[in-house]
Amino acid sequence: MTPPATTARASAGFEHEALFYRDDESFLAGLVPFVREGLSRGEDVVVAEPPGRLELLRDALGPDSAAVRWLDMAALGRNPARIIGAWSEALEAATAAGTGLRGVGEPAWPGRHDAEFVECRLHELLLGTAFDDGPAWRLLCPYDQTHLPRAVRTGALQSHPVLSTPGHRRPSTAYSRDAAAATFAAPLQQPTEGVLRGSFGVDDVRATRRTVASFGRSCGLSDGQVEALELAASELVVNSVRHGGGSGTLALWDTDEAAVVEFSDGGHIEDPLVGRRRPPAHRADGGHGIYLVNQLCDLVQLRSSPHGTAVRITTWR
Amino acid sequence: MRAHGSVVELPEAGPADHLCWVHDDDAAFDLAVRAFLAGGLARGERLLCVGERAIATLAGAAPDLGDVGALVTRGALETMTVEEAYAAAGPLVADRQRAFYDAATRRALADGYQGLRVVADLSELAADPAQHEQLLRWEHAADELMASGGGMSAMCAHRSDLPPALLGDVLSVHPLGRAAGSPTPYRLFFDDGRLVLSGSVDTFTAGRLAAQLATGPSRPHTVLDLSTLEFLDVAGCRTLAGWASDLLSRGVPVEIRGASTLVQRMWRILGFDGLAPVSFSAPRSTPRG
Numbered sequence: 001m002t003p004p005a006t007t008a009r010a011s012a013g014f015e016h017e018a019l020f021y022r023d024d025e026s027f028l029a030g031l032v033p034f035v036r037e038g039l040s041r042g043e044d045v046v047v048a049e050p051p052g053r054l055e056l057l058r059d060a061l062g063p064d065s066a067a068v069r070w071l072d073m074a075a076l077g078r079n080p081a082r083i084i085g086a087w088s089e090a091l092e093a094a095t096a097a098g099t100g101l102r103g104v105g106e107p108a109w110p111g112r113h114d115a116e117f118v119e120c121r122l123h124e125l126l127l128g129t130a131f132d133d134g135p136a137w138r139l140l141c142p143y144d145q146t147h148l149p150r151a152v153r154t155g156a157l158q159s160h161p162v163l164s165t166p167g168h169r170r171p172s173t174a175y176s177r178d179a180a181a182a183t184f185a186a187p188l189q190q191p192t193e194g195v196l197r198g199s200f201g202v203d204d205v206r207a208t209r210r211t212v213a214s215f216g217r218s219c220g221l222s223d224g225q226v227e228a229l230e231l232a233a234s235e236l237v238v239n240s241v242r243h244g245g246g247s248g249t250l251a252l253w254d255t256d257e258a259a260v261v262e263f264s265d266g267g268h269i270e271d272p273l274v275g276r277r278r279p280p281a282h283r284a285d286g287g288h289g290i291y292l293v294n295q296l297c298d299l300v301q302l303r304s305s306p307h308g309t310a311v312r313i314t315t316w317r
Numbered sequence: 318m319r320a321h322g323s324v325v326e327l328p329e330a331g332p333a334d335h336l337c338w339v340h341d342d343d344a345a346f347d348l349a350v351r352a353f354l355a356g357g358l359a360r361g362e363r364l365l366c367v368g369e370r371a372i373a374t375l376a377g378a379a380p381d382l383g384d385v386g387a388l389v390t391r392g393a394l395e396t397m398t399v400e401e402a403y404a405a406a407g408p409l410v411a412d413r414q415r416a417f418y419d420a421a422t423r424r425a426l427a428d429g430y431q432g433l434r435v436v437a438d439l440s441e442l443a444a445d446p447a448q449h450e451q452l453l454r455w456e457h458a459a460d461e462l463m464a465s466g467g468g469m470s471a472m473c474a475h476r477s478d479l480p481p482a483l484l485g486d487v488l489s490v491h492p493l494g495r496a497a498g499s500p501t502p503y504r505l506f507f508d509d510g511r512l513v514l515s516g517s518v519d520t521f522t523a524g525r526l527a528a529q530l531a532t533g534p535s536r537p538h539t540v541l542d543l544s545t546l547e548f549l550d551v552a553g554c555r556t557l558a559g560w561a562s563d564l565l566s567r568g569v570p571v572e573i574r575g576a577s578t579l580v581q582r583m584w585r586i587l588g589f590d591g592l593a594p595v596s597f598s599a600p601r602s603t604p605r606g
Contacts, residue, residue: 227577231579235551238519280588282592296583
């Protein structure tokens with residue numbers, strides 16, 4: 001069996017590496033030793049893979065798989081902005097228990113929508129922002145280099161400081177720590193569909209959420225999707241009128257695949273990790289709104305710069 | 318569940334009516350008060366008018382109530398000026414008011430009436446900042462007294478020129494209300510031993526709700542019914558969690574009945590299940606009339 005990919009391992013801190021695999025064999029050749037090494041060191045090993053990949057790895061590990069914590073990445077990473085929160089909680093638990101943590105996370109599986117791949121890349125970049133200054137742990141992110149679009153593979157080179165293939169690790173020359181902040185500040189791609197726009201102020205919060213709800217219904221979303229979207233709209237509109245300069249703009253459009261609503265305002269959110277980690281329940285000064293929106297909605301894309309903030313919510317039909 | 322929400326016209330008199338009536342002028346006030354009292358008279362209830370303005374309405378009430386003097390003579394109609402009410406029930410303290418009206422209702426029943434129907438003009442009290450909190454506390458306690466089925470019902474009248482926030486405060490602790498515009502998007506009232514929150518609560522009204530919940534009468538087991546709640550945002554959810562957490566810390570179990578899937582999900586996502594481990598239960602399957 002191929003030896004664990006531990007050569008060139010950095011001494012401490014968060015190690016975030018992309019593993020490029022061509023097929024099931026190279027997927028397992030990269031991951032099985034990585035997982036087994038973690039188990040042999042007594043580390044908490046958490047694997048977040050989409051169905052199919054998850055079973056493949058679990059079966060290959062045999063009895064060792066019982067010691068691994070398995071997460072369905074298709075559910076956890078449906079909105080990639082949820083994933084950092086899960087790793088934060090795993091790291092907190094491992095740190096509290098005095099064990100190390102080692103993770104496997106494959107958020108960018110083949111077949112995802114383009115907008116999801118865009119958020120996967122931002123998520124990967126923000127992992128450095130979230131964990132670079134914290135306790136040491138390792139995260140290995142498998143990328144299917146046979147089936148993923150070229151842009152996604154290139155993005156992985158830029159978002160991971162370390163690249164590996166089974167048995168070999170090297171630093172990524174394309175990686176830059178500054179890319180996370182730059183990506184968070186860059187505007188989202190404008191839609192090509194027709195867009196309905198309107199502005200809202202402090203007196204329009206209820207009317208705006210109702211408008212969003214009726215838009216969702218008109219797009220054929222389910223009752224549950226509409227309720228979640230209405231709640232998300234309320235939280236984001238309130239954020240705009242409270243923290244975004246007192247007013248904002250609502251944009252609505254639908255595509256063949258989804259209903260999309262976007263809230264923008266003149267405010268600037270400086271923390272690119274906003275809403276990705278769960279604020280303490282007892283905290284009364286807000287911060288729960290965007291976190292909740294991230295948990296409830298299919299895809300949430302937040303961008304902010306001194307020019308303003310936009311939050312785009314995509315609900316798949 | 319008791320009838321609740323906004324009304325335009327006076328609903329047909331029923332047991333446990335608790336109506337907040339915001340009137341634009343004297344004529345509208347007179348019409349509403351007389352009709353409310355006439356409904357009680359037809360039900361065989363004793364009538365009680367509190368406050369000079371409500372008493373003055375009786376002068377022209379013959380078409381609705383018949384011989385007012387005869388009603389007073391036989392004890393079917395009682396009146397209390399504000400001074401008399403103060404002398405009888407003391408200053409506006411919720412517990413003393415509750416004891417007074419509870420006793421008055423029992424007396425009406427003992428005298429052969431079907432209950433006690435009260436009309437009170439509370440505009441002056443509501444307008445007095447020093448009395449405002451106690452008034453809300455009393456209205457909330459009064460609603461519990463009425464909902465308990467003891468036979469009391471009431472119309473609380475307020476002038477429409479009071480500040481909207483103040484009207485919102487008082488309207489929101491009545492199951493039924495009449496007011497122009499929508500001074501409150503939610504109502505907090507009692508029904509069959511449980512607390513009911515209906516309508517919608519968001520960050521703009523969560524503070525009001527928190528204050529009202531904090532004044533609630535204490536009970537060994539608290540049930541909050543959300544089956545008619547249409548919308549709750551994070552601030553509203555946090556308000557409910559804070560209230561429940563406070564009760565739980567005092568050893569009072571809290572059951573939340575009929576919460577939507579989304580509310581339960583929000584509670585869990587925000588970690589409120591750790592802060593306030595309430596029990597969620599399904600709505601009552603056989604609605605009451």
